[in-house]
Amino acid sequence: MLEARDALLAWYDRHARVLPWRSAPGERPDPYRVWLSEIMLQQTTVQAVKGFFETFVARWPDVAALAAASEQEVLSQWAGLGYYSRARNLHRAAREVAARGGEFPRTPEDLAELPGIGPYTAAAIAAIAFDHPVVPLDGNIERVAARCFAVHAPLPGSKPLLRDKAQAFAGADRPGCVAQALMDLGATICTPKSPACALCPLEEGCAGFKAGIAASLPAKTAKQARPTRRGVAFVAIRADGALLVRTRPAKGLLGGMSEVPGSEWSEAFDASKARAHAPLSANWVKTAGVVRHVFTHFALELVVYRASVPRGTPDLPGMRWVAPGDMHREAFPTVFRKVLAQVPEKLLDFSGKSLRKSK
């Protein structure tokens, strides 16, 4: 396996991807940037993360700066990236690290005590930022290991086995490079479909390639179907341009994010009674289209109503009127950007271009 490790590193030295959070060769990585990137990259593509990462480090260059921000500011910047518990845990972890003088823990065990850091992220930060001789197990390395060692057992049950197999690449020399090399290999060569085995530095020792089954691995257990939930959302526009907005419960789906009022989302939603869910009495006008959005475990179809209401409209419990100039501070997740995009632009005073870029 020593030869395979050396071949992997030689390949990495020639083909490593250039990414905003990576340090130049020979330079010590900044644990803050490593941590931030690893959190953002959880279940998220490199392409999607790049812009968010740049925005975050420009606004919050170190962990102390991030700790000094409010959770609302962090959620607002995170809006659009998904899995919002990551942002809440990121903020909590920043405050914990800042409270210890800004020094990150250096071992997987200690790192994993921070919120939002699990087995993978702990191992990745320890290896990349602190040269800890461990191989983190992400989706890429699961795939590389399953193929290299021809593991037929299906995920996720085979995860512990694959983690053990992957440690064959562990070693004291350049552990961070090995981790990133395996991930780059999985992302560019050992891809889920049509792997480019002819270009792979591990081809010689790959049991899956030798058996001609590399592309079929790793096996996965079947996943269940995704139901459709339906509901209604209401966009109330006050005469001064303010919009009626509320904050979702702190935990759960889109926890802590902004939304416009509406119904619960359920498979049994009765569209004929949609108006009964309105937050206030007004001349509600049904908008033309239906907002469709897909979450991890259900699809959503939202009917949208809009109304113009007079300047003197009173406050409602648990809701607030947001002035046009403050809309950019709101942490609207993508589904509610789609909802707002249903309202004719001439009715909205805020410069909604950035809010309305979504489909």
Next chain:
DNA sequence: TATCCGTGGGG
């Protein structure tokens, strides 16, 4: 062990 938790791109 299984479920919940977003989003966007590619085949």
Next chain:
DNA sequence: TCCCCAAGGAT
């Protein structure tokens, strides 16, 4: 259109 899946974690 649909399905897959991407540097997973919390409960």
